[in-house]
Amino acid sequence: MSPLRLSFVRNLPLKRKLMLIIMLCCCASLLAASIFFLTRDAKGLYQVQREDLVSLAEIIGANSASALVFDDPESAQRTIAPLASKRSILAVYVLTSEGQIMARHVAPEAGNAELPLERLGSSPSPAAVLAAVETIRKTAEKNSAVSGFDCLVQPVYFDYERVGTVVIHADTELFRKNLRWTATVTLLFMLVTVIAAYFFSAKLQQMISRPLLDLLSSMKDVSASKNYAIRVAKPSDDEIGLLYDGFNEMLSEIEERNQILRQRQAHLQQLAHYDPLTRLPNRTLFYDRLAQALYQAERSRQALSVIFIDLDHFKDINDTLGHRTGDLLLIEVASRLSTVVRSCDTVARLGGDEFTIFTQNVVNAENAAIVAAKLNGLFAKPFHLGESEIYVTASIGVTLFPHDGKTVDELLMNADIAMYHAKACGKNVYKMFDRKMNEHATERVTLLSDLRLALERDEFVLHYQPKVDLLTGNVTSVEALVRWMHPRLGMLAPDKFIRLSEESGFIVELTDWVLRTACSQAKKWQEQNLGSVRVAVNLSPYHFQRQDVKEAILSVLEATGLEPALLEIEITESALMQNDEYTCALFRELRELGMTISVDDFGTGYSSLSYLHRFPINTLKIDRTFILNMMKSTEDQAIVTAIIAMAKSLNMQIVAEGVETVDQLEKLKDQGCHEIQGFLVSRPVAADAVTEFFTPENHLHQHTDPAQPEPPQGASPATRP
Template identity: 90%
Template sequence: MSRRGFCFVKNLPLQRKLMLIIMLSCCGTLLAASVFFLAREAKGLYRAQREDLVSLAEIIGANTASALVFDDPESAQRTITPLAAKRSILAVYVLTGEGQIFARHVAPEAGNAELPLERLGPSATPDAVLAAVEQIRRGSQGSSLFSGFDCLVQPVYFDYERVGTVVIHADTAEFQKNLRWTVMVTLLFMLATVIAAYFFSARLQRMISGPLLDLLSSMKDVSASKNFAIRVAKPSDDEIGLLYDGFNEMLSEIEERNQILRQRQAHLQQLAHYDPLTRLPNRTLFYDRLAQALYQAERSRQVLSVIFIDLDHFKDINDTLGHRTGDLLLIDVASRLSSVVRSCDTVARLGGDEFTIFTQNVMNADNAAIVAGKLNALFAKPFQLGESEIYVTASIGVTLFPHDGKTVDELLMNADIAMYHAKACGKNVYKLFDKKMNEHANERVTLLSDLRLALEREEFVLHYQPKVDLLTGNVTSVEALVRWMHPRLGMLAPDKFIRLSEESGLIADLTDWVLRTACTQAKKWQEQNLGSVRVAVNLSPYHFQRQDVKEAIFSVLDATGLEPALLEIEITESALMQNDEYTCELLRELRGLGMTISVDDFGTGYSSLSYLHRFPINTLKIDRTFILNMMKSSEDQAIVTAIIAMAKSLNMQIVAEGVETVDQLEKLKDQGCHEIQGFLVSRPVTAETVEQFFTPENHLHQHGNATAGGGAAAPGAPS
């Protein structure tokens, strides 16, 4: 088969391939059997005809042998004429041994046949006759098929001596008739057999191809519908049945894997668009929903508000109560926020303790303010987290579309700016965005950029504020307070840049610089014989997160040569609690070297007073806000009284910050406060100016008279 024919057969449908195989097998087998049968039948007919001729030749030979011996042609002629009267005999010749025709009989039907001896004619020589007889003998095997007659040459013996030859020509019409009949019957049988084989083959191929085609149809249905729950009925228990079983098993496995894949896709979709802790939409989904809401609001000319919410002091909760409690708090906050918005609005968690909300169709800023007020009110009730009740506040920034911005990023940025202004205003409030806030934000970005270069340019300076003993009026120590000599904005107080330095990660480098500069200055005072005055340095909570506070302090002391007893470390409550085991061990080691440990701004944090006995604390500094209000607020007065009483019970020194009036001074003295610090004594001043306080004079009495005379500093001035 040619390559083209092979490709054609290869690409035939399965049904036609099966039919072709079956029919070719049947027809090939039938053809071989028919050919064999015809050959066998033709051979049998031919053998019967030859045997008949041989018998006749033997009879003629036996009856004409004596006539040949005695040269009696008439007797031979009489002998052969009756024997050759058979219809199938065309001619009989009796020849002598020398080749002469001794007797002959030629049937009338032989006229049309071209008999060899008749073609020689009566004048033929004996040699020609013998040559013709030899030719007849050699061609006798095929004469019946090609010449229309059969020939037989039979020798005649008398007493075992050859005396002549008998030549017989027989008509093969009967033989050919029988052969044609046999061929016709065979062909009819073959045709009937082929027809029967065709219908049988069609039935058989349907038995094989039908289930396969049904399986193929089911495969197409599954592929088109993607319904892997489809199952096919097993048609039999043979190999095709096993194929059906395999197909069903494959569908089951695919269905199971597809179900797992759908579950994983749903989980990934959930992770990609929802916060795993609170189940609120995350930043990605919030951006997408807000973008769609802005498009609809623009088409319908509606006002939309974007609200940014940040929890106040959330880090302190994580540090003191643990991250698990912080997570529970975030979950409860998310639940409360979701409870006050409409179904068309969206609450999302951007990350950490930051939440965002957009509310549609708020009409105006007043309605947005009402929503923000409701959100603030959510934090008035405590959060029940296990057995603990926690009060948490939130700072909220609100911006409006299209008044304040028209894009997602612009609105979120404006809401974030408004939220920071809310924090700057004391927290637990909301602020509506004002375009002037952008100017402050830009200034903040610029200030942050300048802050990164301030240390390299040596733009920071230290001022010092003395602490005075209430009994003697002598200075016990000075607190180092950093100032920034900004080249453009002038002298900046800490409240302008400390928060920025904490957010940018520069606070650690700044604290190292303050510590080194303060210790260097204290060493100079000691060398100038100005007295052994301690210098107090504030360590940021971020400094304790580095776990290398001790190494930093020891390095500065070694570099400056300052005695540890002349260094006072001030830390906040949050720094005290955020890593209490490490902090406790560190403070114990520092105090063991002679350093003084003070807790700054005491009373504003979340730690319990009972925790203090665990830490090696020398001094508590009462926050200036309580001192400023103690003369007009009974609650603040009670707090001051409680702190002083508690500190005394723990044998700690008490320093009151922000003392500005004689009344405050007298009240603190009556309650047993040990030291004060504030404008009543001195503002923060340069190192050269603060040296005048390093004398044994009663600076408290001197400044107390000045204050009584009207020289007190204005309350609330920054330190």
């Protein structure tokens, strides 16, 4: 079969293929059976005819044997004369053994020209007769099938001696008639059988193809609808039923995998666009939503506000109460922020303690300010986190579209700048963005760049401020305070660059420099016989994130040759609680070496006073804010009194920072404070001017003299690194 026909058959529908296969098999089987039986019947009819001819030839031979022996043609002719009445006999010849025709009978309907012996003529030669007889004998079967008559050559014997030959030509019309009838009956049977087979095959192919086509239809439905919950009913328990079972199992597996895939996609979508802690939109989703909102606001000519929120002192909460508490706080903050905005607005967490909000359809800046004020009000109530109750505030920056920016990045950057200004203004407030803030931000970036080079250029200097004993008036120690001699901006106080140093991580290098320089200077004073006065250095909280604080301090002492007893380490409460186990062990080791440990700015942190007895602390320094307000605020006075009483009970020294007036001095002396530090005694001075502090005179005498003028009220105290 040609490839084209094979392709045609291959592309036929399944039911056509089944019909074709069944019909071909049926027809092939019928044809083979018909041919077999037709051939068998033909052979049977032919065999009967041959047997009749043989019997007839034997009779003729037996009757004409004596005539052949005695050469009696008349007797031989009489023998075959009765055959004239037998219509099936066309011709009979009785021949002598030499080939002479002794007797002959030819039926009128035989047609002389068709019989071999008749074609020889009326007086053929014996040799021609014998040759014709031999030909007849060899082609007897062929003649019966081709010429329409059957031939038989039968020898005649007399006393076992061949005396002649009988040649008979019989008409095969009856044979052919019987054969035609048999063939006709066979063909009719085949036709009826084929018709019956067609209807049977049609029914059979439906039994096979219909379930398969139904299954195919179900597959298309599943593919079109993507509904993998569809199941097909099994039509039978055969192989097709097994196919249905397999299809249902496949759908079940696909449905299960599809469900898992949808869950994973939803999870990935959640991870990609939502903050995993607060479930708020993350930076990516916020940027996308804000971009769409800006497009809509621009088309409708409406204003839109972007609000940047940063929690105040969140790092201290993390460091003192742990990250778990910090996470709970962020969740609660997110919940509160979501209660203020409308459904068309978006609250997002950008990371850490930074939250952003954009509000649509803002009429003017006043409306945006109202929203910001509401946000600030959310932090007035404490946050209940398990058994803890925490107060936290937030600094908020607000920008407006299109006045303060027209792109997502520009609006967020300006809101961030406004938020930093809110922090600079004391925190827990909101600030609307102003173009002048950009100048401050630019200056901040420039200052940060200069800060990284300041140490290399030797632009930092140390000033020293004394601590004086209230009973003797003698200086007990001096605190090293860093200043930055900026080449363009001049002398900068710590409040101008310490926060930048902490944000950039430069604070560690700066603190190392302060420690090394202060110890080196104290050693020089000792070598100049100016007295053994301790030098106090404030260590940054970032130092305690490292695990080599002790090694760093000992390395500086070894390099400078300063005795450990002449070094005082000051830390803030947040640094104290940052890694309490490590810090406690460290301070115990430093005290054993002879160093003094002081807690700076005490009273402003988040730690519980009950922690103090665990740490080997020598000194508590009361924060200057309480000292400045103690004469005006009974609450601050009560705090100062409580701190002094508590420190005495723990056998700690008390240092009051920021003392500026005689009234403050007298009040602190009455309450039993041990030492003071502030402008009343001295401003921070350069190292060369410290020598006057080393005299044994009473440095408080001149300040307690009523004739002496008091320093100005409210002067800004030095800010420590």
